[in-house]
Amino acid sequence: MHFSIPETESRSGDSGGSAYVAYNIHVNGVLHCRLRKEYGANVLPAFPPKKLFSLTPAEVEQRREQLEKYMQAVRQDPLLGSSETFNSFLRRAQQETQQVPTEEVSLEVLLSNGQKVLVNVLTSDQTEDVLEAVAAKLDLPDDLIGYFSLFLVREKEDGAFSFVRKLQEFELPYVSVTSLRSQEYKIVLRKSYWDSAYDDDVMENRVGLNLLYAQTVSDIERGWILVTKEQHRQLKSLQEKVSKKEFLRLAQTLRHYGYLRFDACVADFPEKDCPVVVSAGNSELSLQLRLPGQQLREGSFRVTRMRCWRVTSSVPLPSGSTSSPGRGRGEVRLELAFEYLMSKDRLQWVTITSPQAIMMSICLQSMVDELMVKKSGGSIRKVGSKCGLSSEQMLRRRVGGTLRRSDSQQAVKSPPLLESPDATRESMVKLSSKLSAVSLRGIGSPSTDASASDVHGNFAFEGIGDEDL
Numbered sequence: 001m002h003f004s005i006p007e008t009e010s011r012s013g014d015s016g017g018s019a020y021v022a023y024n025i026h027v028n029g030v031l032h033c034r035l036r037k038e039y040g041a042n043v044l045p046a047f048p049p050k051k052l053f054s055l056t057p058a059e060v061e062q063r064r065e066q067l068e069k070y071m072q073a074v075r076q077d078p079l080l081g082s083s084e085t086f087n088s089f090l091r092r093a094q095q096e097t098q099q100v101p102t103e104e105v106s107l108e109v110l111l112s113n114g115q116k117v118l119v120n121v122l123t124s125d126q127t128e129d130v131l132e133a134v135a136a137k138l139d140l141p142d143d144l145i146g147y148f149s150l151f152l153v154r155e156k157e158d159g160a161f162s163f164v165r166k167l168q169e170f171e172l173p174y175v176s177v178t179s180l181r182s183q184e185y186k187i188v189l190r191k192s193y194w195d196s197a198y199d200d201d202v203m204e205n206r207v208g209l210n211l212l213y214a215q216t217v218s219d220i221e222r223g224w225i226l227v228t229k230e231q232h233r234q235l236k237s238l239q240e241k242v243s244k245k246e247f248l249r250l251a252q253t254l255r256h257y258g259y260l261r262f263d264a265c266v267a268d269f270p271e272k273d274c275p276v277v278v279s280a281g282n283s284e285l286s287l288q289l290r291l292p293g294q295q296l297r298e299g300s301f302r303v304t305r306m307r308c309w310r311v312t313s314s315v316p317l318p319s320g321s322t323s324s325p326g327r328g329r330g331e332v333r334l335e336l337a338f339e340y341l342m343s344k345d346r347l348q349w350v351t352i353t354s355p356q357a358i359m360m361s362i363c364l365q366s367m368v369d370e371l372m373v374k375k376s377g378g379s380i381r382k383v384g385s386k387c388g389l390s391s392e393q394m395l396r397r398r399v400g401g402t403l404r405r406s407d408s409q410q411a412v413k414s415p416p417l418l419e420s421p422d423a424t425r426e427s428m429v430k431l432s433s434k435l436s437a438v439s440l441r442g443i444g445s446p447s448t449d450a451s452a453s454d455v456h457g458n459f460a461f462e463g464i465g466d467e468d469l
Helices: 028-039 057-076 084-098 126-138 142-147 172-176 196-203 206-221 229-240 244-252 357-375 391-401 406-412
Strands: 009-011 019-023 104-110 115-120 146-156 159-165 185-191 265-267 273-281 284-290 296-302 306-314 333-343 346-353 427-431
Touching: 009 296, 084 172, 084 333, 104 126, 115 126, 115 172, 126 142, 126 146, 126 185, 142 146, 142 196, 146 172, 159 185, 159 357, 172 185, 185 206, 196 206, 196 244, 206 229, 206 244, 229 244, 273 357, 306 357, 333 357, 346 357
Parallel strands: 104 185, 296 427
Antiparallel strands: 009 019, 104 115, 146 159, 146 185, 265 273, 265 346, 273 284, 284 296, 306 333, 333 346
């Protein structure tokens, strides 16, 4: 997870009268010591050294970057990242920073088809609390809660959603969405797994089936799932018959089913500053690019062939400089770079420049986590009582949040019929035979251009032989 730690101009003096620049994580010393006490001195990465004298603007920016990397390293550690001590510190800091008192409020959560679910929560409720409240309102069983997540999105002028991030356990959803002070930002409920085999578990339940159905219809209508005219005719026929399971079975066979699509951005594949559309799903990142003549091509990068990846940020471009698509002036430039096994014994870096680079990284990590869970024979089922809620909170959710059955059915009712497909929809041309032949712009190797704290190692990485090329 990427953390931004802006500096402040407040100054604090030590016993000798020296002053130094402080940061918004003004309790960093306390947190550092508490984590050491709980987990031991060898767990934490080295804390960036402090300077007691006045810092130049360049040194202030360097210090900010060091602290940002420190927080990222702490959050990425499996032990520390799941620590309630660490997560509760971030939640308290978020609430205190935004100066939001603890009180009961109504929070609007959208389903994938745009329908609204209104739940009563506390401003201090964490992500799992809110997810539990939504599940209770919809009558979604506790053992299916782990199949869904809450996402922060920005609603664009055409009504489409641009995904900002998956809400994490160290944040408070009400504070996260209201602190942005814009009606464009919403919270959306969406399935959080990538393997369509898990659909069988969800479709056993009426509410789960309706949620999957609504999401799939919405993804098809917005063009995320690729459908031919004949497939569209079959899907529409199944909708008219209200054959939801059969509809989903057919949809599962379609390209990009269950994928998350990102906004248009740029990549250095297959050439520098190439406009692409990135989608994540089915244990891969898909890059679609439009060629002369309006033909679309697609390159797929399997997660199991990514040795590692990293997210980097850079300062805004100087005023008056020329920017490429996805590199607007006045904004922090984010890049997702992954080292990919293009062919046997040949690793190359691929770089995607996008404001959604952090979200892409989160998707990669969740796909890797899912692969590892499946490989170990584990399950993604999560009972509500294990989601961080006390029995009192669970009781409050059930009493204050559950709808009558007829209302619950209405909350996840069937979406309208699909519109007719675009007659000019282009066919997709795979690049599988050309991936290894494309020359990519290298950005250095981990040994020279990235430290261990800069990259996410991929435990699902698998080497390949000549027969796999």
